[in-house]
Amino acid sequence: MGLLDGKKAVIFGVANERSIAWAISEALHAAGAELGFTYAGEMLEKRVRPLAEGIGSKIILPCDVTKDEEIKHVFQTLKSSWGGLDILIHAIAFANKEDLSNPYAQTSRAGFHLALDVSTYSMVALTREAAALMEGRGGSVITLTYMGSEKVVPNYNVMGIAKAALEASVRYLAYDLGPKNIRVNAISAGPVKTLAAAGISGFKDMLHYAAERAPLKRNIEAEEVGRAALFLASDLSAAVTGEVLHVDAGYNIVGM
Ligand code: NAD
Ligand code: IMJ
Secondary structure (H helix, E strand, C coil), rough: CCCCCCCCEEEEECCCCCCHHHHHHHHHCCCCCEEEEEEEEEHHHHHHHHHHHHCCCCCCECCCCCHHHHHHHHHHHHHHHHHCCCCCEECCCCCCCCHHCCCEEEEEEEEHHHHHHHHHHHHHHHHHHHHHHHHCCEEEEEECCCCHHCCCCCCHHHHHHEEEHHHHHHHHHHHHHHHEEEEEEEEHHHHCCCCCCCCCCCHHHHHHHHHHCCCCCCCHHHHHHHHHHHHHCCCCCCCCCCCEEEEEEHHCCCCC
């Protein structure tokens, strides 16, 4: 008996086996959930398809979240194949590389729009579609955020603004969807060496810095985010909604 036996989950944000979304997928799969996956463009299909097929997934679809028609197609397929949905995982973020190195004040209008479209609005669009498939059965929506929304983290820049808006979206979506027993929460993860982190100059130093200062005196593992997501996806967290759960070895609580 798994915590998620018979549950259907769709995962947005797997790029490779290091993705936080993949660690979450493994945790949900081990608990008995059936998973569907999307990938952002043909380049990533060759990475995502073998991972997904390896855990028996049948639904593997392209979805660039800046394209409404691709989002629609994903949820139409989920409706015809599964007839409903229980869990949505949103683990997507993107900003132009130069906007993560230049001073924040230099962010262009186009760069600002792109970061908030991909990293923030996508959560609203996907949650709206997911909620239609969760009608009458309830559900759990989970997104990924980072402490750069609450405090200045050098170079996080426009992503910090996108994550602040994402966390506020979690609260507003939780309020809207609560009456349908659809819960909406975020996990604020500590730094993990994924594709989204690999391109950041000085990332290794950031890992050391965080590990030295965190109460647990270490960094986190993606699997630990997976287990927190299992909690938020399952009935263990039945009364938790609108929450930002920090999975960061306690780093965020430290003032000095
Ligand atoms: P990752 O690179 O493995 O995942 C990011 C995903 O975003 C990729 O799968 C990519 O394909 C997807 N994506 C980008 N643009 C897209 C688009 N237009 N349409 C659809 N998908 C798109 O890196 P990750 O670290 O696993 O990131 C997942 C989430 O976790 C992100 O929201 C990130 O902000 C968050 N997060 C990461 C860390 C960290 O240190 N790695 C810490 C806290 C939060
Ligand atoms: C990203 C930038 C600066 C500092 C950072 C990060 N720290 C951490 C991250 C300290 C942990 C990773 N993170 C939490 C992200 O959300 C990353 C998002 C991201 C990364 C890239 C790199 C490649 C690119 N665009 C990106 N857009 C968003 O071109």
